[in-house]
Amino acid sequence: MGLDVTGYRAKIGVVVPSTNTVVEHDCALLAPHGVTFHVGRSYVEQPAMDDHETFMGLQKQINDSTAVALRDVMTTQPTHIMMGMSAPTFCNGVAGNEEFRRRVTEQVGGLPVTTGASACRAALEALGVKRIAVFSPYQPVADGWVDQYFGEAGFDVLQVTGLRIPSATAIAEVGPEQIVDVLRRIDGPEVEAIVQVGTNLSMIRVADQAEHWLGKPVIAINAATIWHTLRMAGFDDTWGDAGTLLRHH
Incomplete structure (x- = not known):
């Protein structure tokens, strides 16, 4: 090429x-x-x-x-x-x-x-973390897929939280306030990193800022x-x- x-x-x-x-x-x-x-x-x-x-x-x-x-x-x-x-x-x-x-x-x-899945796995391996919390825009069936994937890849998945967004286009309407609320809810002292999946969710800048007040990696899938x-x-x-x-x- x-x-x-x-x-x-x-x-x-x-x-x-x-x-x-x-x-x-x-x-x-x-x-x-x-x-x-x-x-x-x-x-x-x-x-x-x-x-x-x-x-x-x-x-x-x-x-x-x-x-x-x-x-x-x-x-x-x-x-x-x-x-x-x-x-x-x-x-x-x-x-x-x-x-x-x-x-x-x-x-x-x-x-x-x-x-996306292999990239998130490689990112977690590069960061050297094992205990993770994950959130998504999905319904429970896909949260199960995410849980299965990370578990099989060797990570300790402490929770997967789905936002249950009603449509594929509406994922892009999720704002920083809602994301920050979710990050606070799923964080804990046992969580070494937080992973966000769902590529239509705007997360890169929020993830960067959240790392400063959470004190741990926040991985945006994109x-x-x-x-x-x-x-x-x-x-x-x-x-x-x-x-x-x-x-x-």
């Missing part, structure tokens, strides 16, 4: 659900010079996720349309692929994430692929996924205001 004038270090192909409005913003926020991000969208016609049935329907829509989004983003001739979606990468635990990554890797001709993609590409760029992961690792 060829580089170009703007993406002279790397061109990252990114796939997001079509309802997602946060991943592109976060990629722009953290893009190093010479690294460009190019987004393909997995079409979602019905964004409701207010109960088990609609949430599972949303996941089916994303799964059914991801292959087309990957096809489209491959026309940019990317050097790496970043999956800017969360729940599908946690489904069925560690083995499910590996199968998801394998399918994507096969479709993109063997390019390096980063998923920060972790961008970090992991860049590290896989061999880049060691750092940022001073996007959390300890991107500042020191």
Whole structure:
């Protein structure tokens, strides 16, 4: 795959659900010079996720349309692929994430692929923490996937709190006040790090600020996924205001 004038270090192909409005913003926020991000969208016609049935329907829509989004983003001739979606990468635990990554890797001709689940795992390993609390915008079924994944990956999951957001688009409407309230509720002296999943939740700046008053790492999934993609590409760029992961690792 060829580089170009703007993406002279790397061109990252990114796939997001079509309802997602946060991943592109976060990629722009953290893009190093010479690294460009190019987004393909997995079409979602019905964004409701207010109960088990609609949430599972949303996941089916994303799964059914991801292959087309990957096809489209491959026309940019990317050097790496970043999956800017969360729940599908946690489904069925560690083995499910590996199968998801394998399918994507096969479709993109063997390019390096980063998923949200594997990026969060790598981030926690880099930080050297084991006891975690997690929060999500999801319904209970997906919180179970998250719990299973981190448990199988060797972490002590003290709790997973789902916000039960009613639609995929409404995730992006969750503001800092609600997030701060959740962080305070799920924190405790036994918690070594807090992880946020759900890529349409705007969290990078809040996570960075929260680390100062919580005194521990707060991992925003978009920060972790961008970090992991860049590290896989061999880049060691750092940022001073996007959390300890991107500042020191």
